[in-house]
Amino acid sequence: MTRANDILAAIFDAIDEVNQQLPEDQRLGKSGEALLTPGLSKLDSLGFINLVVTVEQNIQQSFDKTITLTNDEMFSESGGPFGTVQTLADHIALLLD
Amino acid sequence: MNMSDSGTIISISDDNYSEAVQFLDRFKSNNVWRNNQFFDWQYNSSAVLAGSDEDNGTFLFIQDGHIAAISMAVKTRFHFKGKLIVGAWHTEWFSKKTVPGTGFRLIWEQLRRNPILCTSGQSLYAANVLLRMRKHVWFEAERLFVVFNAKAALDLTFSSEDQTKAFLQLQGIPRPEMGTDLELIDQFDDQYEDLWIRLRDRFVLSTDRSASYMRWRYLDHPIFEYQCCRCRTRNGQVFFVWRVEQVPETPHRVIRICEAIGEPEILVVAFPVLYDYLSDGGYAFADFFCSNASVNGALVAAGMRPVITMHGLDLARLFSPLSDDPRKRLNYSYSLQPSLEDPACFQYSNTCFTKGDTNQDIPNPFST
Numbered sequence: 001m002t003r004a005n006d007i008l009a010a011i012f013d014a015i016d017e018v019n020q021q022l023p024e025d026q027r028l029g030k031s032g033e034a035l036l037t038p039g040l041s042k043l044d045s046l047g048f049i050n051l052v053v054t055v056e057q058n059i060q061q062s063f064d065k066t067i068t069l070t071n072d073e074m075f076s077e078s079g080g081p082f083g084t085v086q087t088l089a090d091h092i093a094l095l096l097d
Numbered sequence: 098m099n100m101s102d103s104g105t106i107i108s109i110s111d112d113n114y115s116e117a118v119q120f121l122d123r124f125k126s127n128n129v130w131r132n133n134q135f136f137d138w139q140y141n142s143s144a145v146l147a148g149s150d151e152d153n154g155t156f157l158f159i160q161d162g163h164i165a166a167i168s169m170a171v172k173t174r175f176h177f178k179g180k181l182i183v184g185a186w187h188t189e190w191f192s193k194k195t196v197p198g199t200g201f202r203l204i205w206e207q208l209r210r211n212p213i214l215c216t217s218g219q220s221l222y223a224a225n226v227l228l229r230m231r232k233h234v235w236f237e238a239e240r241l242f243v244v245f246n247a248k249a250a251l252d253l254t255f256s257s258e259d260q261t262k263a264f265l266q267l268q269g270i271p272r273p274e275m276g277t278d279l280e281l282i283d284q285f286d287d288q289y290e291d292l293w294i295r296l297r298d299r300f301v302l303s304t305d306r307s308a309s310y311m312r313w314r315y316l317d318h319p320i321f322e323y324q325c326c327r328c329r330t331r332n333g334q335v336f337f338v339w340r341v342e343q344v345p346e347t348p349h350r351v352i353r354i355c356e357a358i359g360e361p362e363i364l365v366v367a368f369p370v371l372y373d374y375l376s377d378g379g380y381a382f383a384d385f386f387c388s389n390a391s392v393n394g395a396l397v398a399a400g401m402r403p404v405i406t407m408h409g410l411d412l413a414r415l416f417s418p419l420s421d422d423p424r425k426r427l428n429y430s431y432s433l434q435p436s437l438e439d440p441a442c443f444q445y446s447n448t449c450f451t452k453g454d455t456n457q458d459i460p461n462p463f464s465t
Contacts, residue, residue: 039165042197044201045200046225046226047198048198049201072209075202
């Protein structure tokens with residue numbers, strides 16, 4: 001598997017984990033296009049931050065590297081990393097470089 | 098993605114206040130926020146007092162032209178390890194269910210803007226969100242009480258057992274010492290300011306209770322009438338602030354002490370002077386919430402008692418209306434920017450927060 005796939009897998013695993021705690025109609029889809037932006041996705045505030053923390057943990061396990069996704073850029077004017085699953089994966093790839 | 102769909106964050110202002118109140122009515126109707134004078138005092142005057150140039154602490158999340166969420170905070174100047182830092186007490190946070198997650202955006206904005214962000218009385222949901230966003234110290238402050246009238250106090254417990262009555266009849270407040278006196282005050286003067294500047298270094302973190310803060314918080318309050326006094330002893334003076342609360346549908350009144358400001362060894366001697374003064378007022382009891390171990394220790398040494406949560410001692414915490422609220426203590430949290438952290442910051446009993454901080458001593462719909 002490529003690193004890009006590994007990153008997506010780490011995010012999808014996090015989505016699975018968070019979805020287990022959510023009612024069916026609030027669950028996130030597992031695709032690159034799935035929206036993550038608070039207010040546009042189905043996740044409430046706790047669901048969103050749970051996803052962020054779980055993704056950070058999964059990345060640490062998969063790549064043995066600590067990343068921080070919560071920073072001043074997370075909701076920047078240019079969109080920030082939390083647009084879709086794919087934009088998050090791209091952002092993580094940059095952090096791992 | 099069309100960025101306009103993802104919403105924008107704006108500060109509350111006169112232009113959007115009415116819409117914000119309508120939005121808040123969805124969650125808590127007839128709230129005190131409807132009182133424009135109160136809102137202005139709590140959220141605008143506080144920002145001016147704190148010297149917050151950038152924002153007034155209250156933000157709206159606008160999506161598709163409408164308010165989707167609101168986050169309210171009282172901008173506050175904190176004293177932290179010898180420095181004055183502008184931060185905020187976060188008080189409320191509501192978002193429309195149809196646009197979930199927007200509250201997170203606003204809380205994030207609050208954390209981004211405030212190197213010190215505190216809360217009080219927060220729910221487990223809010224704690225679960227905040228604790229994942231930035232390191233928070235979440236704790237419960239002790240509630241102390243003292244009885245003036247055991248029979249009246251018994252009416253305000255949820256038990257009528259003999260042991261409850263016997264406990265409430267315990268009296269441990271000595272007569273005031275010779276050479277002590279109490280003076281009601283209508284200003285916090287230079288002597289107060291000098292005392293506070295000496296005292297504040299005892300605390301790792303505190304709302305900066307300067308004379309100007311005390312004036313804003315208690316003397317300029319738009320709805321509540323607070324009593325403030327100076328107690329002189331042979332070795333120094335202390336200041337107390339309290340409020341009388343009528344318990345609805347009962348003949349009883351209680352005293353909510355909001356501040357006890359002084360050196361601990363002086364507080365021990367001064368508290369009996371306050372107790373003696375209040376004893377003639379026909380009150381059931383007085384209570385006080387504080388996070389600081391030295392202040393609490395001094396008041397316990399003076400005869401106040403910590404509220405014990407066992408069955409049979411369920412002294413009501415809320416009175417308007419009377420409510421058997423299970424939270425016999427009051428939770429607080431504080432979060433520091435990582436650059437401010439050091440191990441001493443995490444010992445919460447070295448902080449000094451009281452029920453007078455943030456919006457915990459707030460009028461309810463029945464009193465507005």
